[in-house]
Amino acid sequence: MATGLVWDERFAWHDAGLGSTNLWVEPYPALDRPEAKRRLWSLLQASGLAARLAAIRARPATDAELTRFHTTAYVDRVRALAEAGGGDAGESARFGRNGFEIARLAAGGCIAAVEAVLRREVENAYALVRPSGHHAEPDRGRGFCIFANVALAVAHARAWGVERIAVVDWDVHHGNGTQMAFYADPDVLTISLHQDTCYPTDSGTLAERGEGAGLGTNLNIPLPPGSGDGAWRAAVDRVVVPALNAFRPELVVVASGYDAAVNDPLGRMLCHSGTYRAMAAAMLQVARTHCDGRLVVCQEGGYSPTYAPFCGLAVIETLAGETSAVADPMLGWYSALGGQALQPHQAQAIQAAAALLEVPRAA
Numbered sequence: 001m002a003t004g005l006v007w008d009e010r011f012a013w014h015d016a017g018l019g020s021t022n023l024w025v026e027p028y029p030a031l032d033r034p035e036a037k038r039r040l041w042s043l044l045q046a047s048g049l050a051a052r053l054a055a056i057r058a059r060p061a062t063d064a065e066l067t068r069f070h071t072t073a074y075v076d077r078v079r080a081l082a083e084a085g086g087g088d089a090g091e092s093a094r095f096g097r098n099g100f101e102i103a104r105l106a107a108g109g110c111i112a113a114v115e116a117v118l119r120r121e122v123e124n125a126y127a128l129v130r131p132s133g134h135h136a137e138p139d140r141g142r143g144f145c146i147f148a149n150v151a152l153a154v155a156h157a158r159a160w161g162v163e164r165i166a167v168v169d170w171d172v173h174h175g176n177g178t179q180m181a182f183y184a185d186p187d188v189l190t191i192s193l194h195q196d197t198c199y200p201t202d203s204g205t206l207a208e209r210g211e212g213a214g215l216g217t218n219l220n221i222p223l224p225p226g227s228g229d230g231a232w233r234a235a236v237d238r239v240v241v242p243a244l245n246a247f248r249p250e251l252v253v254v255a256s257g258y259d260a261a262v263n264d265p266l267g268r269m270l271c272h273s274g275t276y277r278a279m280a281a282a283m284l285q286v287a288r289t290h291c292d293g294r295l296v297v298c299q300e301g302g303y304s305p306t307y308a309p310f311c312g313l314a315v316i317e318t319l320a321g322e323t324s325a326v327a328d329p330m331l332g333w334y335s336a337l338g339g340q341a342l343q344p345h346q347a348q349a350i351q352a353a354a355a356l357l358e359v360p361r362a363a
């Protein structure tokens with residue numbers, strides 16, 4: 001069975017506005033620019049891999065789908081702001097005149113990917129969407145995110161009768177919105193690997209484990225800045241995979257950002273395409289063990305237009321079980337950088353997260 005791919009050219013038309021707007025420095029576009037994702041799309045075309053994937057058409061998420069997580073007042077506010085020419089959905093989540101329609105197309109793209117996997121039209125799927133979603137909260141956008149794409153896709157799968165779903169978020173920033181969506185839900189396991197205290201700076205700690213019936217089904221793995229291939233792989237092997245195996249999900253959804261890559265402007269990590277290839281392989285293995293292969297990967301951040309495309313390619317090749325003729329031109333250099341191996345202080349941070357797996361979950 002094929003791997004599905006969601007892309008719509010209009011994702012590249014989302015306008016995140018200016019990143020610097022004060023009077024004293026020349027205005028400059030926000031770091032969430034179209035190139036990083038559009039260049040992944042073009043790399044898929046150039047490599048020939050796109051032709052071997054099943055195209056999944058994005059559709060706009062409906063108001064009813066958006067309000068499974070967001071408040072009606074928030075959805076209406078984003079719509080009205082867009083009609084007025086654009087604005088900010090909350091905190092650093094700016095958009096232009098078509099921002100509402102494009103944001104709900106991104107959410108609907110992730111929902112369409114889930115539907116295609118649940119219908120078994122494809123074995124797994126990759127939703128290459130923009131804007132990203134994992135920072136969006138019920139009543140405000142945050143950090144380039146307007147609607148909570150992954151949380152809404154999970155809610156959709158729940159509405160379709162999937163009972164146990166796991167989300168693994170390896171964007172370098174904390175998946176605060178996704179965590180919030182299922183914090184008290186024992187049937188959705190949310191795991192976020194991220195740079196310790198990066199963004200948002202007030203969430204993503206080990207202490208945030210869920211609440212009520214959901215206690216124990218939220219797991220944060222904050223990694224020290226400077227963590228590289230060894231640390232991220234160890235975190236997946238020692239914490240993420242055991243947590244997934246214990247939870248036994250029926251569907252795995254990955255929130256895949258590439259901003260833990262070594263040259264990303266918004267993270268301070270050392271990962272490379274080989275790291276993402278290994279993490280994707282681990283998720284594929286879990287999905288085949290527990291979910292009949294049902295795996296949906298939704299793209300989040302990744303702000304290097306030159307390198308994020310190679311990280312995305314590595315993930316999509318892994319999902320598809322194919323290797324294109326394209327070699328990552330930076331892999332030799334990046335993997336040889338000092339500090340790539342697991343360091344003692346990083347192992348300590350990973351062990352602290354692994355220790356939480358031993359704490360009994362809520363009854």
Ligand SMILES: [Zn+2]
Nearest residue numbers: 171173259301
């Ligand atoms: Zn990010």
